[in-house]
Amino acid sequence: MPQDEEANIEVTGFAWVPSFARGQVRDLRVRWALEEIGRDYKTRLLDRRGGREDNDPGQPFAQVPVYREGALTLFECGAIALHIAEKDERLLPKDPTQRARAIAWLFAALNSIDPMMGQLQDIDLFNRGAAWTVERRPSVVKQLEKRLQQLSETLGDKDWLEERFTVGDLMMVATLRGLKPDQLSIPGNLLAYVARGESRPAFQAALAAQMGDFAPDEEGVAA
Amino acid sequence: MPQDEEANIEVTGFAWVPSFARGQVRDLRVRWALEEIGRDYKTRLLDRRGGREDNDPGQPFAQVPVYREGALTLFECGAIALHIAEKDERLLPKDPTQRARAIAWLFAALNSIDPMMGQLQDIDLFNRGAAWTVERRPSVVKQLEKRLQQLSETLGDKDWLEERFTVGDLMMVATLRGLKPDQLSIPGNLLAYVARGESRPAFQAALAAQMGDFAPDEEGVAA
Numbered sequence: 001m002p003q004d005e006e007a008n009i010e011v012t013g014f015a016w017v018p019s020f021a022r023g024q025v026r027d028l029r030v031r032w033a034l035e036e037i038g039r040d041y042k043t044r045l046l047d048r049r050g051g052r053e054d055n056d057p058g059q060p061f062a063q064v065p066v067y068r069e070g071a072l073t074l075f076e077c078g079a080i081a082l083h084i085a086e087k088d089e090r091l092l093p094k095d096p097t098q099r100a101r102a103i104a105w106l107f108a109a110l111n112s113i114d115p116m117m118g119q120l121q122d123i124d125l126f127n128r129g130a131a132w133t134v135e136r137r138p139s140v141v142k143q144l145e146k147r148l149q150q151l152s153e154t155l156g157d158k159d160w161l162e163e164r165f166t167v168g169d170l171m172m173v174a175t176l177r178g179l180k181p182d183q184l185s186i187p188g189n190l191l192a193y194v195a196r197g198e199s200r201p202a203f204q205a206a207l208a209a210q211m212g213d214f215a216p217d218e219e220g221v222a223a
Numbered sequence: 224m225p226q227d228e229e230a231n232i233e234v235t236g237f238a239w240v241p242s243f244a245r246g247q248v249r250d251l252r253v254r255w256a257l258e259e260i261g262r263d264y265k266t267r268l269l270d271r272r273g274g275r276e277d278n279d280p281g282q283p284f285a286q287v288p289v290y291r292e293g294a295l296t297l298f299e300c301g302a303i304a305l306h307i308a309e310k311d312e313r314l315l316p317k318d319p320t321q322r323a324r325a326i327a328w329l330f331a332a333l334n335s336i337d338p339m340m341g342q343l344q345d346i347d348l349f350n351r352g353a354a355w356t357v358e359r360r361p362s363v364v365k366q367l368e369k370r371l372q373q374l375s376e377t378l379g380d381k382d383w384l385e386e387r388f389t390v391g392d393l394m395m396v397a398t399l400r401g402l403k404p405d406q407l408s409i410p411g412n413l414l415a416y417v418a419r420g421e422s423r424p425a426f427q428a429a430l431a432a433q434m435g436d437f438a439p440d441e442e443g444v445a446a
Contacts, residue, residue: 060377061335061370072320076330083323097295100306107299107333112284115338119345127362132355139350147284154283 002031003209007040010068012056015047016215020125026077027065028210029174033081033167035202035209037088043213078110078171085167092167105161105168109175113151116144117178124183141184152187159196173197225254226432230263233291235279238270239438243348249300250288251433252397256304256390258425258432260311266436301333301394308390315390328384328391332398336374339367340401347406364407375410382419396420 011034013027027043034041046054046064058066058073067074067083074080082103085091093099119140123133151172155161160169177194179186197203234257236250250266257264269277269287281289281296290297290306297303305326308314316322342363346356374395378384383392400417402409420426 060331061373063335072323074323074327076327076334078330078334079323079327082326082330100295100297100302103305104297104299104302107301108283110330111299111301111333111337112286114334115341118338119342130358132358135353135355136359150284 002035002038002040002205003043004040005042007042008069009034009039009041010044011041012044012046012059012064012066013210013213014064015045015213016049019217022211022214023207024178025064025210028206029077029171030065030067030080030084031206031209032170032174032203033084033091035205036091036170036200037084039084039087043209045213049215078106081167081171082106091170093164098162098166101162102166102168105166106171109168109171113147113172114175116140116147117175120144120183121178145185148185148187148190152190155189155193157189159193165197165200169193169197173203225258225261225263225428226266227263228265230265231292232257232262232264233267234264235267235269235282235287235289236433236436237287238268238436239272242440245434245437246430247401248287248433251429252300252394253288253290253303253307254429254432255393255397255426256307256314258428259393259423260307260313262307262310266432268436272438301329304390304394305329314393316387321385321389324385325389325391328389329394332391332394336370336395337398339363339370340398343367343406344401368408371408371410371413375413378412378416380412382416388420388423392416392420396426 011027011030014025017025031041044056046056048054055062056064056066058068059075061075063075065075065077065080067080072083074083082092085102092102120137123137123140127133160166161172162168173194174197176186176190177198181191198207234250234253237248240248254264267279269279271277278285279287279289281291282298284298286298288298288300288303290303295306297306305315308325315325343360346360346363350356383389384395385391396417397420399409399413400421404414421430
């Protein structure tokens with residue numbers, strides 16, 4: 001099992017988050033990449049219960065994950081995923097053209113899909129009930145549905161965005177799975193694509209590891 | 224001069240955009256990277272005046288830029304900038320740790336700064352005057368100002384985010400320069416950082432090339 005206290009790779013996560021965020025914190029993406037290539041890692045959990053400021057100096061924006069490996073301290077889940085992917089052809093093809101295409105999808109997930117999703121999550125999760133969301137929501141949904149439709153057309157009937165699973169699919173699946181079908185219209189082939197990614201043993205192991213690291217939900221309330 | 228009709232690299236841009244967007248369209252980032260390493264390129268301009276749909280099939284989300292080089296068709300300005308940077312140590316150090324850090328800043332610009340800026344530009348440019356923006360704007364400004372403050376503290380009194388200019392600075396400067404001091408409070412060292420980036424001859428050449436490719440502003444109205 002890749003989670004190992006003797007590992008030379010360390011990944012930060014949170015000791016506790018509310019229920020709705022469990023399974024969505026971004027260290028999951030790093031754990032998943034490590035599981036795909038069978039690399040051991042240990043976790044260091046930041047504990048912010050009770051309003052504590054428990055930050056890692058390696059993350060300029062006070063977020064997780066931070067990745068440490070020898071002299072290297074790395075932040076941004078995209079940069080970490082790429083760094084891990086460069087270790088193993090299973091995540092990143094050696095062929096220069098295929099490699100560049102996989103990296104394009106990695107950036108696409110984080111810069112062309114994630115920001116629009118973030119606006120919808122701001123409305124549906126973090127500002128639920130605020131008056132401004134009523135007027136704003138339809139245009140955010142319209143823009144995001146258009147983009148999902150474009151992604152759906154590009155995916156077509158393929159299993160993965162290019163010839164085979166790459167770090168680009170890992171990040172796209174990890175991003176898209178934050179959307180729920182009751183929020184907006186999600187094309188069927190994208191739902192199947194997310195399910196295909198989530199069914200990978202490496203994803204399942206990463207998800208179980210993140211969930212297993214959280215303190216029980218009620219402790220956050222008590223702390 | 225790097226813009227050359229015989230070049231084996233092609234970059235897409237727009238034939239016309241409104242005044243406020245000139246100098247901000249994302250092919251600028253690709254042109255800048257190419258100018259930094261002295262690589263020739265040619266442009267192919269998409270013309271959407273008069274409501275025409277002029278897309279490039281290499282861009283799944285109907286955006287610019289698309290980058291072509293031999294058999295490779297690439298999209299996402301981050302992926303293209305990284306691809307170009309990998310050609311030349313002036314943009315991306317060969318030392319593995321320095322290389323990974325430069326890539327972290329490339330992702331940080333696009334995933335930790337750009338999306339928050341996008342929310343403010345949605346308010347100040349694209350939805351100016353909409354009722355929802357009055358209630359929403361203060362929290363967007365507050366979040367973005369906090370992030371700029373964190374970036375400012377990380378930059379400190381250094382010229383660049385790491386030891387020397389890299390593709391990470393290129394993308395961070397290209398992102399931050401979209402913010403104006405009358406929109407929100409921008410730390411002084413970040414303003415100086417942006418000015419430092421914009422004063423590079425390669426940036427100036429790229430900006431002049433993008434501006435020179437646009438048809439006159441009034442043609443968009445007439446078309």
